[in-house]
Amino acid sequence: MSNPEDYAQSNFQAALFALALERGGGAPLHLQLADALRGLLIGGRFAGRKLPASRVLAAELSVSRMTVTTAYDQLAAEGYLATRRGDGTYVADHLPHLVPAPKRPRPAPAPPVPPAPFHPGLPDQALFPHRAWARHLERAWTRPAPALLARADPLGWAPLRQAIAAHLAAWRGLDCDAGQIVVTSGAWDAFDLLRGAALQAGARIAVEDPGWPTQQKLLQRGGLSPCPVRIDGEGLDPARLPGGLAAAIVTPSRHYPTGTAMPLARRLALLGWAEAEGALVIEDDYDSEFRYQGQPLPSLAGLDGLGRTVYMGSFSKLLSPGLRIGYLVLPEALTGAARDHLEVTGARASLLPQPALAAFMESGEFATHLRRMRRVYARRQAHLLACLAPFEGLLSLSADPSGMHLMLPLGPDLAGRVPDREISARAAAEGMVLRALSAHARLPDAPEGLILGYAGFEEPRLGEAAEALGRILRAAAG
Amino acid sequence: MSNPEDYAQSNFQAALFALALERGGGAPLHLQLADALRGLLIGGRFAGRKLPASRVLAAELSVSRMTVTTAYDQLAAEGYLATRRGDGTYVADHLPHLVPAPKRPRPAPAPPVPPAPFHPGLPDQALFPHRAWARHLERAWTRPAPALLARADPLGWAPLRQAIAAHLAAWRGLDCDAGQIVVTSGAWDAFDLLRGAALQAGARIAVEDPGWPTQQKLLQRGGLSPCPVRIDGEGLDPARLPGGLAAAIVTPSRHYPTGTAMPLARRLALLGWAEAEGALVIEDDYDSEFRYQGQPLPSLAGLDGLGRTVYMGSFSKLLSPGLRIGYLVLPEALTGAARDHLEVTGARASLLPQPALAAFMESGEFATHLRRMRRVYARRQAHLLACLAPFEGLLSLSADPSGMHLMLPLGPDLAGRVPDREISARAAAEGMVLRALSAHARLPDAPEGLILGYAGFEEPRLGEAAEALGRILRAAAG
Numbered sequence: 013m014s015n016p017e018d019y020a021q022s023n024f025q026a027a028l029f030a031l032a033l034e035r036g037g038g039a040p041l042h043l044q045l046a047d048a049l050r051g052l053l054i055g056g057r058f059a060g061r062k063l064p065a066s067r068v069l070a071a072e073l074s075v076s077r078m079t080v081t082t083a084y085d086q087l088a089a090e091g092y093l094a095t096r097r098g099d100g101t102y103v104a105d106h107l108p109h110l111v112p113a114p115k116r117p118r119p120a121p122a123p124p125v126p127p128a129p130f131h132p133g134l135p136d137q138a139l140f141p142h143r144a145w146a147r148h149l150e151r152a153w154t155r156p157a158p159a160l161l162a163r164a165d166p167l168g169w170a171p172l173r174q175a176i177a178a179h180l181a182a183w184r185g186l187d188c189d190a191g192q193i194v195v196t197s198g199a200w201d202a203f204d205l206l207r208g209a210a211l212q213a214g215a216r217i218a219v220e221d222p223g224w225p226t227q228q229k230l231l232q233r234g235g236l237s238p239c240p241v242r243i244d245g246e247g248l249d250p251a252r253l254p255g256g257l258a259a260a261i262v263t264p265s266r267h268y269p270t271g272t273a274m275p276l277a278r279r280l281a282l283l284g285w286a287e288a289e290g291a292l293v294i295e296d297d298y299d300s301e302f303r304y305q306g307q308p309l310p311s312l313a314g315l316d317g318l319g320r321t322v323y324m325g326s327f328s329k330l331l332s333p334g335l336r337i338g339y340l341v342l343p344e345a346l347t348g349a350a351r352d353h354l355e356v357t358g359a360r361a362s363l364l365p366q367p368a369l370a371a372f373m374e375s376g377e378f379a380t381h382l383r384r385m386r387r388v389y390a391r392r393q394a395h396l397l398a399c400l401a402p403f404e405g406l407l408s409l410s411a412d413p414s415g416m417h418l419m420l421p422l423g424p425d426l427a428g429r430v431p432d433r434e435i436s437a438r439a440a441a442e443g444m445v446l447r448a449l450s451a452h453a454r455l456p457d458a459p460e461g462l463i464l465g466y467a468g469f470e471e472p473r474l475g476e477a478a479e480a481l482g483r484i485l486r487a488a489a490g
Numbered sequence: 491m492s493n494p495e496d497y498a499q500s501n502f503q504a505a506l507f508a509l510a511l512e513r514g515g516g517a518p519l520h521l522q523l524a525d526a527l528r529g530l531l532i533g534g535r536f537a538g539r540k541l542p543a544s545r546v547l548a549a550e551l552s553v554s555r556m557t558v559t560t561a562y563d564q565l566a567a568e569g570y571l572a573t574r575r576g577d578g579t580y581v582a583d584h585l586p587h588l589v590p591a592p593k594r595p596r597p598a599p600a601p602p603v604p605p606a607p608f609h610p611g612l613p614d615q616a617l618f619p620h621r622a623w624a625r626h627l628e629r630a631w632t633r634p635a636p637a638l639l640a641r642a643d644p645l646g647w648a649p650l651r652q653a654i655a656a657h658l659a660a661w662r663g664l665d666c667d668a669g670q671i672v673v674t675s676g677a678w679d680a681f682d683l684l685r686g687a688a689l690q691a692g693a694r695i696a697v698e699d700p701g702w703p704t705q706q707k708l709l710q711r712g713g714l715s716p717c718p719v720r721i722d723g724e725g726l727d728p729a730r731l732p733g734g735l736a737a738a739i740v741t742p743s744r745h746y747p748t749g750t751a752m753p754l755a756r757r758l759a760l761l762g763w764a765e766a767e768g769a770l771v772i773e774d775d776y777d778s779e780f781r782y783q784g785q786p787l788p789s790l791a792g793l794d795g796l797g798r799t800v801y802m803g804s805f806s807k808l809l810s811p812g813l814r815i816g817y818l819v820l821p822e823a824l825t826g827a828a829r830d831h832l833e834v835t836g837a838r839a840s841l842l843p844q845p846a847l848a849a850f851m852e853s854g855e856f857a858t859h860l861r862r863m864r865r866v867y868a869r870r871q872a873h874l875l876a877c878l879a880p881f882e883g884l885l886s887l888s889a890d891p892s893g894m895h896l897m898l899p900l901g902p903d904l905a906g907r908v909p910d911r912e913i914s915a916r917a918a919a920e921g922m923v924l925r926a927l928s929a930h931a932r933l934p935d936a937p938e939g940l941i942l943g944y945a946g947f948e949e950p951r952l953g954e955a956a957e958a959l960g961r962i963l964r965a966a967a968g
Contacts, residue, residue: 091754146632362814
C-alpha cells in the first residue's frame, strides 16, 4: 500500500463497499445505489478510477448483480461512468465540480387578505354560483367531447365563441360572427395578439388620460408606444389626436375611471378619424353590462359594423379574474392574420374553462347571474351614496347609472385645497384602497377626484368604510 | 301641407305613430320602442326633427307615458336625441350614416379529425383518467378555498408550484424551491416572460439545428433573434457557439427530434460556456419523464444548481395540450424580475385547472398515470419496431430508451438515393404525418431521417400504418 495509486484505488473501493442501502420500504435498490454512487463521484475525487466488477460490488453490498449493473448503466448513460471494451467500467475523466448551492430558507407565502375598501373592479365572488359552475366543469370533462381532445382551434372553443356572439348581440348591440371572436387569456394576451396580427413594433397608440395606468405599461412592455391624450367631458376627442397614430384605445361605454359615456357625435367623429387615418379603434368594454338604468349603450364596434373597430371584452368583472378568459372581436380583415399568429404561438387561454363557460352561457345561468349582480351592485351604490350624504360638502356626490365604482370629485370644502392624492395617502394609512383620479393621469394638470369601488363589498362594510372616509375627509379639511 | 317643412314633419310623425310594438311575451315595451326609434333614426332622414310630446306618442301607441319617456331618455343617452330646455325633444343633428355591412354567410367549422399516424408529440388522451380529473375540478370549485378567490399570485397557485417542485425532485433530479417556479400557459408565455425578465429585445439566442421549427418562429415573433447551430452526436457543442449570445436553448435530456441525450462532459462544457459568457442556458425538458429503461437522466438545471439554467417544463405531453399549463423554474437571481413583469402583465395561465392539478399530483394519481403511460408507450414503441422489421434495409431501425417518437434514419437501400422529404411528401399523400428530419433544420446539409410518433396510436393502428409506410418506402426505392 505504499504506492499512492494503489492507495487511492483502495480508498475508492472502501468508499464503495461502505455505501448504505435501505431495504424494505425505501426506493428500489438500484435507484438508491445510483444515487449513492453519484454522490460519491460528483466531487471529482475519484475521476478515472476503475470500478469493481459488478459481481464483486453486488456481493459486498448483498444485492443482486442486476441491481449493480442497472445502477452502472444508469450512471454510464448520465456520463459519470465510461465502459472500456473488455476492461470494465471506469469513472469518467471529466466530472462535475459543481455542487448545488445550499438552499436558503424562504419565508412562507402570506395568507390571502380580503380586499380593502374601496378597491375598484372586484366582483363579489361570494355571490358567484360556484356550485352550478363546478357542475358544468365536471360535466364537460368527465366524458369530454372528442373535439375537446382533438387539436384545439387556437382561436378558442367554437361553442364558447358562439355563446359570446349571442351575448354581444343581446347585451351590447354588437352583431358579429363567432368566426370573428378570439378567446384570450386577458388584456396582455389581447394586446400581444393585436401586435402580432395588426400593429407594427413601436406603433404609436393613443390612450385616454386619465385612464387605466396598467394599460400604458402593458403597451410599453409589448413593444408599442402609448401616447396619452387628455380627455374632456365626452371622452377622447379625435380633434386632439396627433398624426401618425396606428390606433386609439377607448372606453366609450364608460370611461375608466371617470364613468363618462361617449356621446354619439363623438363616436362618429372617432370612427371618421380612424377611416381618414387608416387607424384602428380598440374599444375596451370592461364592465358596461352593469348598467342600472335603461339598457347598456350599444357598443362602438356595433355602430361601426366592425369595420375599423376591435372590441375587447372580459369575463374578469363578470365572473372572476382567476378565470383568465377574455375575448377580442375582430374586423373580418384581421381574422386571417390573427389565425396566422395564433397558429405559431398557440392559444394562451386554457381550454379547460371554455366548454363549461359555453354551457353556463347557453343555459341562461350567466345572464341570470349578470341580472342578479346588477341589482346587488345598484343597491350597494345607492347605499354607499346614502352613507356618504353627511359629507356632501367634502365630496361631490352623484349617482352613476352603471359600473362597479363611483368617481367622486372633491366637494367645495376640499377641492383646490387638498390634493386628491393626499386623501388617497391618508386612506391608505387607514387600510383603504382609495385611488386618486389624478394618479390615473400622465399629463400635467390632471383632474382630481376619488375612485370608490363598491361592487365587491357588502352594505355594512360599505357603511363602515364611508364613515371612516368621512373622518379622513373632515380631518383633511382641518 | 304645401310647406315642405310641414310635410317632412308630418311624415316623421306618421312613421312614429306607425311603430308596431309587441305586447305580451316580447321584450319590455320601452326597449321595443327604443329599438324601433333607433331603427327609424339611424338612416339620418329625420335629423333635426322635433319629436311629439311623450303624452301624445304614448296615446297614439297605447302605451304608458313612462314607456315613452324611458325610451326617449335611453336614446338621448345614446346621442340620437337632444333635449332643448323648455322646447321638447329633437332628433340630433349629427347622426350615424353608417349601416352595418350585411353579413356574409360563413362555412361551418370542420368537424375534428383524429390525428394521423405518425403525428409526433401527441399523448393518448383516451387513456387519461378523465373521471378522476373532472372530480378534482368539481371539488376545487364547488366551495373554492378563499385564497382561490383572493387576488391571485401571478406566479401561479402556490400548492401547484409546491407539487411541481416535489415532482421535479423525484423525477428530474432537480432540487428547487416552489418560489422559483412560475406557472405559464405554454412555450410562448415562457419566452415572453424570459424576454420581460431576463433578455433584451433582439437578444441572440442559440437554438439547436435540427430542432423544433416552431421555436424559432416563437422567438422571432417575440422580438428575439434565434441563431441556429448545427448539433453533433452529443447535442449542441458550446465550442461551435458564436460570441455575443444571450442564451442557448437546449433539449439535453432528449434532443428534439433526434432523441440524443447530451453526455455529462458536454453538459459541463455548456454550463462553463454560460458562466464565461454571462449567458443563460434554457433547458427545454418536454417529455423526458417517458423513459423506458432506467431512470430519466437528471436535468441539466439540477446539475447546475439553477445558477445559470432556466428549466422549462410542460404538462402538454403528460396530460393534455388543451390544459395550456407549463412552468418555468428560474434561478433565484431572476425571480424578482419575473415577478415585476407578471405584476404588470398579469398571469396568462388560467387559475381554473391549477387547484385540480395540484390535488391530482398530491394524491399520487399523476405519478400513477405517468407510470402507466410509460408502460403503454414502451409497448407501442416495441410494437412499431416489430412491425417495421420487414423493412430493415429501407429504414435503419433502433429502439429509443425514451420519448414519444422514434427518429429513424433511412436504411442502406434508400439513404443518399431518396431525400427524406420525398418520403414525407409521399406519406402525406396517403394521409400520414411523417415528418422529415431535414425539415427540422435551417442550416444546409441537414441530416436526414423520419420522425415516427407512436405514443398517440393504438397497436393495430400502428401496425396498419407501418405496413402502409413499408409500401411507400418500397415504392420509393423503386
